[in-house]
Amino acid sequence: MAIEDDDWxxxxxxxxxxxxxxxxxxxTLHREDWDHDHCEFCMAKIWDRHSVDDDHVQYKAAxxxxxxSNRWVCRECFSVxxxxxxxxxxxxxxxx
Numbered sequence: 734m735a736i737e738d739d740d741w742x743x744x745x746x747x748x749x750x751x752x753x754x755x756x757x758x759x760x761t762l763h764r765e766d767w768d769h770d771h772c773e774f775c776m777a778k779i780w781d782r783h784s785v786d787d788d789h790v791q792y793k794a795a796x797x798x799x800x801x802s803n804r805w806v807c808r809e810c811f812s813v814x815x816x817x818x819x820x821x822x823x824x825x826x827x828x829x
Contacts, residue, residue: 750818752818757822777791796808
């Protein structure tokens with residue numbers, strides 16, 4: 734699937750995500766004062782909890798930059814943007 738240049742999710746992320754290596758992983762707490770992350774594109778919440786009061790789409794696993802583990806991309810955005818951002822993948826792939 735191709736992405737249009739004017740897609741609302743594109744906000745300059747190519748500066749830090751173009752050509753990166755990504756890996757699929759379950760989100761885990763990496764700092765006591767940090768309880769979740771967001772997709773770099775659609776802002777979907779990625780974390781290990783579920784709240785019925787939260788209106789964000791929530792993921793317990795997503796794609797993350799393999800070297801730093803600090804830039805997260807949800808499954809849907811990864812699927813649409815992988816070719817445009819020339820991402821390579823390491824490790825196990827998620828099941829469809």
